[in-house]
Amino acid sequence: MTTQIREPAAEAAPNRSKKIPKNPKPPRYKNTWRKAWKRDWQLYTLVIVPLLFFLVFRYLPMLGNVIAFRRFVPGGSIYGESWVGLRYVKLFISDPNFWEVFGNTLALGALTLLFCFPLPIVLALLLNEIRSRYFKRFVQTVSYLPHFLSIVIVAGMVMQLTSLEGTVNQIVGAFGGDKISFIQEPGWFRTIYVSSEVWQTVGWGTILYLAALTTIDSQLYEAARIDGANRWQQTWHVTLPGIRPTMITLLILNIGTFMAVGFEKVLLLYNPLTYPTADVVSTYLYRVGLVSNNFSYAAAIGLFESIIGLALVLSANAISRRTVGTSLW
């Protein structure tokens, strides 16, 4: 049964292009969905429940964004009560708080990208130069570990380490400095955030690079050496080009999450004292929406954030496709 079905599917295109000039048969097209249903109804019925998941929990909320343009009353319809046009959009555009958190988001996103994108590459290259398999695996195993921790644990550790009696302040004290309440200093928030992000993500980030490194043809190194390339030149001219597709893919993905910068981590680490640097768009809309119950206003901000996120991915993808020929799809 299945064998017979598969073959026409695989060769459908060439067959059709040969036949159509001779004998065009429009009814075939009308019947294809019915045919597909007859053949694969079991697959179609199977897909209903997971498809419902996507429609209800992913696509309904997308439609739910209309409350950004409607007056929403808690407890009322999830799509709001009456149209208010661009009122909430105008509201946040003229809200100085919004622009402050927008700037914070850009700063935090840029810093995260600046450190969390290149460091895994460096670590992977260093690991690649290790000859002892056991040492290499040991470093890999340890460096992956933070990835498996709950963000709550990470935040807890950060707070313990940076507290007045924590290790960081002891080191500061050992060098004769004054103790700093890091977690309450706006000037330190970005450092703390990015460091913890590096701690948690860099080891795990090496996996795809290490995998890509194993696929580089050793003959390329051979050839480079015959041409007189030293180790550094081999790395620059053979290794890095070899992992370039991986680098670009991960860069695009990183850029896509730029706007959503570690919402949960910021929410756990910030406090009113550090709002001037720590408050980002997602935490601001969280407070506006879920704490102060201005749902429509927060939804307008959230929609704006999602659209920027989508635009970032699409443009990063388009740029990389044009310039280096690598893209996500």
Place this chain on the structure above:
Amino acid sequence: MVTTDPTQLMERMAKPAAPRRTSLDDSRGYRIFRVVNVVVLLGVVAVTLYPFVNIVAQSFSSELYIRTGQVNLWPRGFNLDTYKLVAADPVFWNSYLNTVIYTVTATAISIVLTTIYAYVLSKHRLKGRNLLIGIAVFTMFFNGGLIPNYVLVNGLGMTNTIWAIVLPNAISVFNLLVMKAFFESLPAELEEAAAIDGLNTYGILLKIVLPLSKAVLATMILFYAVANWNSWFQAFIYLDRSELFPVTVYLRNMIAGASSVTAVGAVESNALAISANIKAVTMVLTVLPIVVVYPFIQRYFVSGVMLGAVKQ
């Protein structure tokens, strides 16, 4: 060809790039580099492990030493009192039990839904397949956002029920694509033979495909289980009865409480130190299951990530 055996993948990645490393062409500069490299990587290991060591040390220390900032690598004033204190707290164990219940339920639901959808997507002959893939993949790059999701879950009456935790994130598109890649790598002849033997689609999935997919199923179960064990935000916004809290929310409230004490000032520093103690123990107990199983599950995660990276 996709390698799905995690052991094999780990081997390949741990393997030094041997052919180009003959000691003959080692310049002096390169030998120095190798020593520096080992030192740097040992530093990476030390920095990675330090926070764990510090938390464990604090969990066994007496509060006096923590408060005066003397606990770093090793417990000071060794005692088990804090562990006893936390272990005697029914609220803590209740949260722990909640976490277990949520994790098991959510993982079961996620696995079933993900497997079904991935299996259907792996059938290239299926009309509308690209649409089904598009529906899933688009949500990776665009989502409704916090507020509409919250309004929806509220509107469905799921607040303060387990469903608010286990349903809204049931399918991870990344995991879905991993499974799809795996199913596509299975030889089509097997399923064709089963179809000739008279099995229908459900039979093929249950009796032929799933038994062949144990490795990838294990990987997926671990992916979901760890994510659910660690999650807190869903519970944080959708649950407000404390007897429903998972342990992550319990811990989060503890941390938030401590930081508000810090904000009040030095007067409360005694309360803070006790809290630091208990916090350390709670953190250790929450992390423990993950750290204990981590060495055994790590390779499945690595292979899962690499399967996901295979270009769709």
